[in-house]
Amino acid sequence: MSTERAQEMLPGYAADGLVACRSCDCAHRIVDVPPGGKALCRRCGAILYRNMPKSLDHSAALYLAAMVLFLLANTFPFVALQYGDRIEQSRLITGGLALQQAGMGEIGILVLLTSVVFPFLTLLGMLYLLLPLRFGIRPRWQTRVWVAVRALTPWSLIGVFMLGLLVSVVKLQDLAVIVPGVAFYAFVGLLVVSTAAVASFDPAVLWQRMGPCPDPGVTDGAADTAAAMGYATCHTCDLLVRRSAAGEHPACPRCGSAMHGTRHPDSINRTWALLAAATLLLVPANLLPVMTVIRFGQGEPSTIMAGVVHLIQDGAWPLGLLVLFASFVVPITKIAALIFLLVTVQRGSDWRKRDRTVVYRITEVVGAWSMVDIFLVGILVALVRMDGLATVYPGSGATFFGAAVVLTMLAAHAFDPRLIWDKADSGEGAAAGAAGAAT
């Protein structure tokens, strides 16, 4: 195939006119989809690629707007707590710093990284890539920056932070009057704009101006999984690379990233190890207090469960159930789901592979919401510092819980969903002539 044709068909993905599903490794021949449409994997239903004609313009503008809102949200006061004639103002960054001062350094760093540092670096990295590309210039170190952005994205938890803030406002409403500041509105705007920015971005725009894709060889029509056909997918730019053509020290011919073979290395063992550690940490996380609220010199340490019961008794039962779901149901179900996936993969099970792939995708998405309790502790410790009237102290349970959530997120990333499909590749779902198109 000529390189021009490969570029025309789908800039960014085409090698031999093929694309491999990231969830199940099923190889598909690339077909045209209408503008605004997307191509779905015929075997597992995951999105293969989209056709977003104005992606570069839209995403560059939206990421720029998101950056402005982010800077506003971090410079102006976030909320003010009014108690009689006393006013306590707080900025976004103080959550992490207050935890640090209270001797909970590790959790303070986690809050600071996931609510401020990582979102900032993600926005900065995207602008570094998109703005030059918008004007036809290829940014330096494009591949490295993209690898960093992709690694940080799952740890930028702006939405989860917002939920934590909502819960803390409800918890505080009988204690003080809460006045939202400029930064609060900027943050709400940031949440909306950054969601739109992520949705408008097509990774293919990164690679379409990088010159023609090297032609890795010719294939016959018998499509199967990319691995069975002798291809490996580049982890960075999603190019399908013929393994024999990759050479002795395999590197992606388009972006230069190292190729690790067809599956994540040591995926099963790493996932098991991370899950075991997370399960152990959940015990002290639920038994030890996550915080102590002292009002007028009185107060008792409370665990995650006690916090939920308190919210429900206060009449805020929708939020109470939400916190119960995020900090109790989600971590336990997530660990159980990953163990189930590991066991079925190790036994080579054929049972409901498509449904198991969906289970994995849900596990990957919902896990971060467990961080809401950690943000709640950080926000309350930062906001409620009115000596004599009310103070909130963090408890050691929060550290264990934070560590457990991080480990379950790492476990979900370590698991390679393509392993679900590996045992029974022969026959079923093969010969994928065209991807199913939908709008």
Ligand SMILES: [Zn+2]
């Ligand atoms: Zn698939």
Ligand SMILES: [Zn+2]
């Ligand atoms: Zn690559």
